[in-house]
Amino acid sequence: MYAIIQATHLSKVYRTGAVETVALADVSFEINKGEFVAIMGPSGSGKSTLMHILGALDTPTNGEYVLDGQSVSKLNDDELAEIRNKKIGFVFQSFNLLPRRTALQNVMLPMTYADIPKEGRLEKAKKYLKMVGLEDRMEHTSNQLSGGQQQRVAIARGLAMNPAILLADEPTGNIASVQAEEIMAIFQNLNEEGHTIVMITHELDIAKHAKRIIHIKDGKVVGDGNGHKRRKVKK
């Protein structure tokens, strides 16, 4: 199996004046291509920090993070931007679509940053919107769409660059439960088609849709196993 994510001894320390806060302490794991992994933990456990590092939005204080064969730990802002653009598809809790723009325009956004010509962008955007079941909503602006529909647009946007991983941060946190099930179904379908999905959540019901759950507490991995039978990590 090809390890698409290799996290080795990752740590993140925030300094506020003389006070040091350890958000991540020596976290190591691997995620293989084609996996559907949920990262679970209570608030303050460091899962958001881990998500920022995995999403190349932030760099670790120590340790090594290799994404799809490329080391991400020591890159500058613009290099990180390029990694995010090419290798990571984001799905945020609050959708983060551009207001007053159509679903198509939103899905095309990451492709404009990769300088993909307009025709190619349009074609791909249509394809991915179809994939998430929004072929009849392509020209709707984001404020004309329900929460679940907006999140589906966001998923299509995440897929637009055909990234190495799809990184979802509490993807159902702002969505009614019926629609949340639909979103999870989409993730499971995408996973069956071969997409690698990493999902951060604090809800066990949602995490159970994943094939593997990594538990984080106090900045450490405290459990790693498949969705139903989790096992303790031996120290």
Added chain:
Amino acid sequence: MEIISEAVQTLTINKLRTGLATLGIVIGIGSVIALVSLGQASQQAVQSQIQSLGSNLLTVQPAGQNQGGVRGAAGGGTTLTMEDAEAIKNSPQITTINKVSPEYSSRTQVTTGRANTNTQIMGVTPTYADIRKVTMAQGNFISEQQVNSIAKVAVLGPTVVTNLFDEGVSPIGQTVRISGQTFIIIGITTSKGGTGFQNQDDVVWVPLTTAQKQLFGADHLTSIALEAKSGDVMVDAQNEVGYLLLARHKLNDPAQANFSIFNQQDILNTVNQVTGTFTTLLAGVAAISLLVGGIGIMNIMLVTVTERTREIGLRKALGAKKKVIITQFLIESIILTFAGGIIGIGVGIFASFLITNFTNSPFVISPNSILLAFLVSAGIGILFGWYPAQKAANLQPIEALRYE
């Protein structure tokens, strides 16, 4: 192209704010254009008035005379003679002078039966009309024959006509009394529109010989007007005439010259300098309002960056590099100032059209000031958009995405 249409789309979301931000630039650019054109119009008006007095013109005047240590006013001396004028005309040393107009002028009372006026009497030869660009509204100017025969004929300027005659009455063929002697009016000149102490319309012209012998009993000249062959030889002409007259007056040292030579070009240059300064001053005042407009743009862009923190965070998360964010915000501010600039140019042209219409001055719009306005407005967009754009580009995506 796409990035521009995207920026326009963003700017149209808040039309009122966009409009107000643009208004500052409109007023700034508009006032620069209007005031510069106003300055240039007045410059042209003064220039054309000076040029209407004659082109490539040199004037020789006697220096003030020293009498018991008191130096008189320039032009008050009696050192210039008809022989000097003849010499300038005929000397083989003079190669750059086309035409010579000897003149004798003095002020005196001119009367008709009912009205009278105090005006300038100029004794001239026909060359005068040539050199000084005098054109006739009615009748003829002084002729060679009238100069030779010391004829008592007079040509009146339009101001003199208004002062002496009722409207609708043609003065041609009528008589005026100058210093108690009767002159027949043979012509009226067209107006030159001069004002003040050198009013070119408030003059009575008579034959030179008549002025010297019949009216004032003098045999010197008060000035000799010279026309150089071209504008390029003005300095040569000035030197040639100067040395000729020095020799004729038996003077060795130019510092002792009992005459002075004025160059029309010198006067024109001085006037240009003065009106140029005036124009620059006006433009400077207008530039301040442009600066204020620019600060308005910066203010709006800073508000926009704060408002759109989340959007910027998202764009960065999706892979926008710093350069892309900077470009996006710079283009927005440039579009603001550029639109303001274009509207401002329109407003400025319209305003200067109104002003020149009111003041009856020539309507001048220099392509230079329009080009400058374009560049300046784009420049202001970059200058005042740079800091907000930098601020946007340096936002950290995590912080920006969390911003509420």
